[in-house]
Amino acid sequence: MTDVGQRPQRRSDALTKAGIVDAAIEILDDGGAGALTFRALAAHLATGAGALYHHVANKGVLLSTAASAAMTEVLAAAGSADPAASIRSVTVGVFDAITARPWLGSQLVAAPWQPAVLQLFDRLGSDVTALGVPEPAQFDAASALVHHVLGVASQYDAGQGLDPAGGGRSGVIASSASPLVRPDGGRYPFLVRIEQQLVDHDDRQQFEAGIEIILTGLGALRRGAATGEDTDRGTGS
Amino acid sequence: MTDVGQRPQRRSDALTKAGIVDAAIEILDDGGAGALTFRALAAHLATGAGALYHHVANKGVLLSTAASAAMTEVLAAAGSADPAASIRSVTVGVFDAITARPWLGSQLVAAPWQPAVLQLFDRLGSDVTALGVPEPAQFDAASALVHHVLGVASQYDAGQGLDPAGGGRSGVIASSASPLVRPDGGRYPFLVRIEQQLVDHDDRQQFEAGIEIILTGLGALRRGAATGEDTDRGTGS
DNA sequence: ACCTGAACACCGTTCAAGT
DNA sequence: ACCTGAACACCGTTCAAGT
Numbered sequence: 104m105t106d107v108g109q110r111p112q113r114r115s116d117a118l119t120k121a122g123i124v125d126a127a128i129e130i131l132d133d134g135g136a137g138a139l140t141f142r143a144l145a146a147h148l149a150t151g152a153g154a155l156y157h158h159v160a161n162k163g164v165l166l167s168t169a170a171s172a173a174m175t176e177v178l179a180a181a182g183s184a185d186p187a188a189s190i191r192s193v194t195v196g197v198f199d200a201i202t203a204r205p206w207l208g209s210q211l212v213a214a215p216w217q218p219a220v221l222q223l224f225d226r227l228g229s230d231v232t233a234l235g236v237p238e239p240a241q242f243d244a245a246s247a248l249v250h251h252v253l254g255v256a257s258q259y260d261a262g263q264g265l266d267p268a269g270g271g272r273s274g275v276i277a278s279s280a281s282p283l284v285r286p287d288g289g290r291y292p293f294l295v296r297i298e299q300q301l302v303d304h305d306d307r308q309q310f311e312a313g314i315e316i317i318l319t320g321l322g323a324l325r326r327g328a329a330t331g332e333d334t335d336r337g338t339g340s
Numbered sequence: 341m342t343d344v345g346q347r348p349q350r351r352s353d354a355l356t357k358a359g360i361v362d363a364a365i366e367i368l369d370d371g372g373a374g375a376l377t378f379r380a381l382a383a384h385l386a387t388g389a390g391a392l393y394h395h396v397a398n399k400g401v402l403l404s405t406a407a408s409a410a411m412t413e414v415l416a417a418a419g420s421a422d423p424a425a426s427i428r429s430v431t432v433g434v435f436d437a438i439t440a441r442p443w444l445g446s447q448l449v450a451a452p453w454q455p456a457v458l459q460l461f462d463r464l465g466s467d468v469t470a471l472g473v474p475e476p477a478q479f480d481a482a483s484a485l486v487h488h489v490l491g492v493a494s495q496y497d498a499g500q501g502l503d504p505a506g507g508g509r510s511g512v513i514a515s516s517a518s519p520l521v522r523p524d525g526g527r528y529p530f531l532v533r534i535e536q537q538l539v540d541h542d543d544r545q546q547f548e549a550g551i552e553i554i555l556t557g558l559g560a561l562r563r564g565a566a567t568g569e570d571t572d573r574g575t576g577s
Numbered sequence: 578a579c580c581t582g583a584a585c586a587c588c589g590t591t592c593a594a595g596t
Numbered sequence: 597a598c599c600t601g602a603a604c605a606c607c608g609t610t611c612a613a614g615t
Contacts, residue, residue, distance in 0.1 A: 117599095118599085140587090140588070141588085142588085142589095145601095150599070151599065151600040151601050152589085152590085152601075153599075153601070154598075154600070162589065162590095168523065175524070212449040212494035215496065216495070218523050221528060222528075224530075224531065225530045225531050226530075228530030228534070229529065239537075241534060244553065246546055247549075247554070249491065250487065250490075250492055251484065253449075253490065253494045253495075254488060254489070254490035255487055257449035257452065257490045258452040259452065285455065286408050291458060291461075293462045293465030293466045293469065294458065294461065294465065297465070297475075297479050304479060309480055309483055312477070313484040313487060315557070316554055317484070319556065319561070320553035320554055321553060323556045323560075324553065324556070354580095355579085355580085377606090377607070377608085378607085378608065379606095379607085379608095382582095388580065389581090389582075390580075390581065390611080391580050391581070391582095393609070393610080394578085398608075399608065399609095578615100580613105580615075581613080581614070581615095582611100582613095582614105583610105583613105584609105584611085584612100585608105585610075585611100586608095586609090587606105587608085587609100588605100588608100589604105589605095589606085589607100590603105590604085590606100591602105591603085591604075592600105592601100593600100593601105594602105595599085595600075595601105596598085
C-alpha cells in the first residue's frame, strides 16, 4: 500500500522479528504471495538473506505470523453487541480482508490450525456461545462458520503458480465456451443453467448469503437442544 | 496404493497424457504432494523430464487433472434418489477421499475453479435443485456446500512445506500447553473451554454436523421463497 | 513427432567467515 | 551475538540435439 522498493540502502537499526514481518507484509500487499522471497525481503531490508534466519525460523512462520497480524487487525475492527451481528461483522471483515490481500486467503488455507485460524475460530466460538447455541454443538457451529470462510478464501488465492486455467471467478467461467465443458467432454448441466447468475453475481453478497444459511441452521440448533439442561446458566467466565 | 518404485527400466509403449496422470496419482498416493516432481515422475515412467511437457503443459494442469480424476471417482460412487441423502453422500464421499489422499485436499484449495471443483459444484447444484431450493437461491446454496467441503479440505493439507507449527488436528492443539497461547501472549477463551472436545471429537462427525447445519438452513430457504412462482414445474431438462 | 538430458533461472536454507 | 553472502540442494521449465 505505502512505499515499496524505497531506501534499499540504509540499515542503521538492528533487525527485529516485528520489523521483518512488517516488511514481509509490505511486499505481500504490493506484489502478492509470489513476490515474497527471502532474497527480496533481504534486499528490502538492506541485509543478507541469511540474517533473517536469526529472527524467523523459516518461511512458514514468516507467513503465518503475517497472516496472524492481518487477522488481529480484522478482529479488532469487527464486532457488535448482538451475537448474530457480530458473526456477520467478523466473517464479512475477513472476506473483505481476503479480497484486499489475496495472499491472506492463500495463507489461511495453506497451513491448518495456524494462529490466524485459531484466532478466528476462537472469536466465532465466543459469538456462537453468546448466540445461545448449546455447549455440545458450539464446536460444530464455530467449525461450520470457519469452514465457510476458509472455503471462500480458497477461491481467492489465484495469482500464484499453478493452474493457468484459473484466472478469476467471473472471467474464465463466464466466457461461455470451453470452460463449461468437462474434461470428459460432457457438460455441467447445473452451471450451464445458472450461467447468467455466474456472470452477474456478487461474490460478497453470495458470501453473506452463505453466512445467513448457516445462521438459520444454527437457530434450529439453538432451539432443538434435546439433550440439554433446561437453561444452563452458571458456567461462569 | 499398489506398487511404486517398481520397473523403472522399461519403456516400450509411447507416453500418454492418461498414463502420465496415472503415474502422477500413484506417486501422490504413495508419497504425498511433496513427492510429485517432474524428475520423480520421469524416473517412474523411465523417461526424461522434458518428454512430459509434450503431453502436459505444466505441473498445474497435471495436478488439476489428477484431482479431477479423483473427483470423478468419488462422484461416480456417491449419490442417492433422495436429494438430501445425495448431498450427504456426495459431501461425505469427498471428505473420505480427502482424508485418504491428503494431496487431493491441497489441490482442491490450491487452484480456484479448477475442473474438480466445478464437477463438485455442478453435482451439488443439481442436488440442491432437486431438494426444492428456489432458482435464485440455488447458486448460493450450492456455494455454501462447496465452501464447507473446501474449508475442511484446507485443514487436511498439512504434510507439505510451510508452517512446522502445524502437524495434525488433534496432536498439536490438544497438547494443552503452548499451542493454546496466542502470539500476543493472550489465551483463546473459547478453545480453552472446549479443549476436551478438541481432543475427543471426530473430524468426520463434525463435518457431517456442518452439512446438517447447512441442510437445515436450506430447508428454511426452500419454504421462504417469497418472490416465487407458486409451484414451478416445467423447467424440464 | 517424440524423446533425451544437460542447462537455465529460480527457490529456501545453511554455514564459514567476518564484525 | 549478529550479520554477510557465497554455496548447497533442490525446484519447474526450456531447448539443442538426437531418433
